[in-house]
Amino acid sequence: MASLQLSLRQRQALWGYAFLLLPLLFFLVVRIYPALSAFNVSLHQWDVMSVRKPFVGMQNFVQMWHDPVFWKAAVNTLLYVVISVPLELILGLLVAVAIQSVNRFQGFYRTIYFVPYITSTVAVSWVWRWMYFKNGGVFNQILLSLGLPAQSFLSGTEQALYCVTVVVVWQALGYFVVIFLAGLEMIPPMYKEAAKIDGATGWHVFRYITVPLLNPTIVFLAVLGTINSLQIFTQIMNMTSGGYGHGDLGGPLNSTLSLVVYIYSQAFYKFQMGYASAITVVLFAIILVVTLIQLKVLSRRVDY
Amino acid sequence: MQEPAIQTGTLENLPRSSTSPPTRDVRAAALHLLLLAGAVLMIFPFLWMLATSFKQGAEVFNISLIPRQPTWANYQTLLESTNYLRWYLNSAIVAIITTASEAFFDSMAGYGLAKIKFPGRGLILILILSTLMIPTEMLIIPWYMMFTKAGWVDTYWGIMLPGLVSAFGVFLMNQFMQGIPDDLLDAARIDGLNEFGVWWHVALHQVKPALAALCILVFLGNWNAFLWPVIVIESSAMRTLPVGIALFSGEAGPEWQLIMAAASLAVIPVVAVFAFFQKQIVQGIALTGMK
Numbered sequence: 001m002a003s004l005q006l007s008l009r010q011r012q013a014l015w016g017y018a019f020l021l022l023p024l025l026f027f028l029v030v031r032i033y034p035a036l037s038a039f040n041v042s043l044h045q046w047d048v049m050s051v052r053k054p055f056v057g058m059q060n061f062v063q064m065w066h067d068p069v070f071w072k073a074a075v076n077t078l079l080y081v082v083i084s085v086p087l088e089l090i091l092g093l094l095v096a097v098a099i100q101s102v103n104r105f106q107g108f109y110r111t112i113y114f115v116p117y118i119t120s121t122v123a124v125s126w127v128w129r130w131m132y133f134k135n136g137g138v139f140n141q142i143l144l145s146l147g148l149p150a151q152s153f154l155s156g157t158e159q160a161l162y163c164v165t166v167v168v169v170w171q172a173l174g175y176f177v178v179i180f181l182a183g184l185e186m187i188p189p190m191y192k193e194a195a196k197i198d199g200a201t202g203w204h205v206f207r208y209i210t211v212p213l214l215n216p217t218i219v220f221l222a223v224l225g226t227i228n229s230l231q232i233f234t235q236i237m238n239m240t241s242g243g244y245g246h247g248d249l250g251g252p253l254n255s256t257l258s259l260v261v262y263i264y265s266q267a268f269y270k271f272q273m274g275y276a277s278a279i280t281v282v283l284f285a286i287i288l289v290v291t292l293i294q295l296k297v298l299s300r301r302v303d304y
Numbered sequence: 305m306q307e308p309a310i311q312t313g314t315l316e317n318l319p320r321s322s323t324s325p326p327t328r329d330v331r332a333a334a335l336h337l338l339l340l341a342g343a344v345l346m347i348f349p350f351l352w353m354l355a356t357s358f359k360q361g362a363e364v365f366n367i368s369l370i371p372r373q374p375t376w377a378n379y380q381t382l383l384e385s386t387n388y389l390r391w392y393l394n395s396a397i398v399a400i401i402t403t404a405s406e407a408f409f410d411s412m413a414g415y416g417l418a419k420i421k422f423p424g425r426g427l428i429l430i431l432i433l434s435t436l437m438i439p440t441e442m443l444i445i446p447w448y449m450m451f452t453k454a455g456w457v458d459t460y461w462g463i464m465l466p467g468l469v470s471a472f473g474v475f476l477m478n479q480f481m482q483g484i485p486d487d488l489l490d491a492a493r494i495d496g497l498n499e500f501g502v503w504w505h506v507a508l509h510q511v512k513p514a515l516a517a518l519c520i521l522v523f524l525g526n527w528n529a530f531l532w533p534v535i536v537i538e539s540s541a542m543r544t545l546p547v548g549i550a551l552f553s554g555e556a557g558p559e560w561q562l563i564m565a566a567a568s569l570a571v572i573p574v575v576a577v578f579a580f581f582q583k584q585i586v587q588g589i590a591l592t593g594m595k
Contacts, residue, residue, distance in 0.1 A: 012420055015499035019416030020428055023409050026469045031435040034446035041445060095342060102335050111582045112343040115350070118578050118585070120528045122546035123567040126553050127353045130560045136365035138352055145367065170346070175589070182590035231439060234530045238550055260441050260531075267445050268535060280442040287439050 035284075042281045046274035053274070060278035070279065072254050073262040080165055080232050080258060085225040087169045089218065092176025097206065099177070100184050110181065114174035121171065125238035128167045129154065132239075154240050157255035164235050164256050172228065176221055183217035184210070223294040227287055233260040259283055350571065356564040364561045378565040387540050388569065391548035398463050398533075398544055399526040405468040406522045411515060413469070414477025415503045419489060429478070436471045444535055451536060458538040467526055473518050476592055480514040481507060517588030527574070545570050 045056045064070045099109045116124060131138045132153035140150040154160045187210065195205050211218075240256040242248035249265045250257025259279060267276035356364060358374040366372075382388055417429050447466060448457075456462035484507055492506045493499075508515065530546045537547050549570060553563045578585060 009421075012499070013422035016416050016420040016422030016425060019412050019420060019499070019503070020425075023413035023432070023469050023474065024428060026409070027432050027435055027471070030447075030466055030469075031438060031443065031471070032431070034443045034450065035435075035438045037446040037449075038442045041449075095339070098335050098339055102332055102339065105336070107583070109339050109343060110586060111579070113346055114582070114586055115575055115578065116346055118524055118574060119350075119571045120546055120549070120567075120574070122528070122530055122550050123570045124349060126549065126563050126567050127349045130356065130564065131349060131352060133560070138367065141365075141367045170349075174346070178586055178590050227439075231441060233441075234546075237530070237534075238553070242554075263441055264531075264535075267448075273445050273449070277442075277445050280439070280445065284437075284439055284442050288437055291437055 038277050038280055038284075041274055042277035044274045046272070046277070048271035048273060056274070060275045061282075063275060064278060064282070069254060069257070070262065073250070073257045073259050076161060076250075076255070076257055077230060077232070077259045079161060080168065081226055081229040083162070083165045084168045084172070084229045085222060087165075088172050088176050088225050089222060091169070091173055092180050092221070093214075093218075095173070095177045096180035096184060097210070099181060110178065113177050116171045117174040119171075121234040122238050124171060125167065125235050128163075128170075129239045132163055154256075155252060157253050160240055160252060160256045164232075164239055167235055167239065168229065168232065172225065176225070179217060179221055180214070183214050187213045219294060219297050223290060226290050230283065230287060230290070231260055232258045233264065236261050237264075350575070353564045353567050353571070356561055357568045359561055378561045379569070382562055382565045382569070386548070386552055386566075387543065388548065388566065390541055391543045391545045392569075394460075394543060395527055395545040397460060398529075399523050401460075402464050402467040402526045403519050403523045405464075406470055406473050407515060407519050409469045410473030410518065411477045411481075411508060411511070412503065413474045414479075415481050415507050417474070418478045418481035419484065419486070419507065420499060432471050432474050436475070440466075440531060444532060447532070448535055457536055458542050460542075462536045463533055463542070463544065464526075466532060467522075467529075470522070473522065476514060476518055477511065480511040484510045513588065514591060516584065517592045520585055520588050521592060 042060055043055060043057060044053050045059070046053045095109075095113060099106050099113075102109075134140060134150070134152060134155045137153070139153065143150055152159055153163050191209050191213070192205050195209055200208070236250050236256050236258055240251050241261075242251065249269075250261045260283070263276045263279045263283070266272045266279065351369060355369050355371060357378055358371045358376075359366070360373075360375050360377055363372060413432070417425055417432075443466070451457050451462050451465075456465070488510070489502050489506060492502045497505060528546060529544070530550070533544050533547045534550065537543050540548075543551065549563075549566050552566060556562050
């Protein structure tokens with residue numbers, strides 16, 4: 001009996017390893033080994049064009065510290081985050097609360113607001129690029145027909161970053177609305193009814209009941225939005241970059257350049273894999289910190 | 305939550321806080337108006353895209369939303385001068401195979417970690433979940449080096465390999481598999497099913513909604529993917545739809561009507577499919593977001 005028991009357990013274990021063998025192999029070869037390799041490459045002067053790839057220690061990181069374009073990309077990326085995330089959260093919550101409080105067409109509104117999220121970022125970036133087009137784009141045509149001055153939009157250094165951010169928020173909003181709606185539905189209606197009977201106004205119910213109970217959802221979306229905006233790439237490549245191969249990415253004059261676009265241009269235009277890898281290591285560190293903050297905040301649950 | 309109830313929970317407060325029917329109607333109308341205005345802003349880019357794609361010549365720069373002389377010429381030019389249909393096929397191949405692969409491997413690993421007891425499974429789970437923190441940007445350079453050495457650049461295998469299994473998918477499946485009652489699985493085992501059969505015939509049916517949601521997310525993600533494909537694809541024949549549109553549009557210069565035709569062909573079928581399954585898709589995405 002005892003030996004049979006053992007062999008059953010052993011058989012279960014064998015099944016377990018069989019189930020995990022291929023996935024585990026995948027994660028080791030396609031995720032963990034390349035991640036370690038990125039650290040290694042970041043410590044070398046890794047020019048694809050030259051045979052010698054000497055170990056240079058922290059030199060790539062020192063170079064980054066003195067590279068004004070890196071800092072430009074870092075500040076731009078920070079701007080993308082601090083502008084897009086609050087907008088996504090506030091607009092997402094407002095639209096979700098509005099949809100929840102109307103009695104009709106809820107499904108219709110939810111669908112319409114969600115459409116941009118499912119469409120190809122490349123395709124919609126080109127649509128917005130066309131709408132923002134300085135000479136003859138629809139926005140400037142509307143401005144001119146109203147007797148207002150035409151704007152530079154994507155073609156000027158002052159507005160381009162904000163114009164890109166608008167597209168980011170426009171496309172992400174539907175996701176925020178859907179997740180907020182799911183969060184709102186989980187709040188037991190009796191809390192709100194009880195507060196209303198107590199004489200609380202709509203604003204007070206929202207401020208002191210809805211928002212605190214939505215806290216886990218808000219944190220989740222804030223972190224998700226932050227990580228997504230830290231990785232912004234596709235919109236910039238398609239909205240503010242010249243033709244491919246011309247080296248003019250994140251223009252005009254680097255005003256929309258993000259960290260990931262800079263990584264891409266260093267690695268695949270300038271072939272400086274070592275320097276590009278060093279920037280990815282920094283990006284990894286930033287995302288790690290954001291994730292750890294999320295874990296810390298989320299483990300502190302609100303109880304009612 | 306109880307304190308205010310003690311302080312102000314009196315009946316006199318009731319009439320004051322409940323709004324009378326006329327004001328409620330006005331408020332509902334105002335809300336509908338605001339939501340509609342927002343909906344127009346969400347949809348307008350798509351209308352403008354379609355409008356431009358049917359225009360030609362000087363009319364492209366006309367502000368009207370309805371073309372005076374709508375024409376299919378831009379679509380014709382696009383299909384004749386590019387590999388557009390090939391890009392469509394490539395995107396479909398990549399998205400379908402990666403979705404099938406993730407559905408298979410993510411659920412298999414999720415089941416193994418949730419429902420089979422074996423030494424080291426906690427360690428394996430931590431190892432897989434820890435890869436969630438690695439951003440793709442960090443991996444593309446090593447991938448490119450590895451794939452160049454292996455001769456996988458500019459192949460389907462090269463485009464798809466990084467997406468064949470995902471830590472998020474394993475995590476999601478693991479979460480939902482844990483919710484399956486053990487009794488159910490044991491009953492299947494007693495009926496003579498081996499572990500593969502238990503997973504395939506019993507467990508998968510129990511997590512169907514989550515599995516469907518995962519498939520939708522993976523399909524959309526791969527259908528729209530850009531960062532890795534734009535790096536690993538070199539020839540026009542291998543381009544996926546986003547890469548094809550991006551490179552074509554970069555070269556098409558000011559031919560906005562052609563670019564909008566290319567965008568429309570990419571966007572409209574996806575929106576049509578979404579309109580058909582919108583309830584399942586939205587609920588699925590909400591489901592995966594809350595876990």
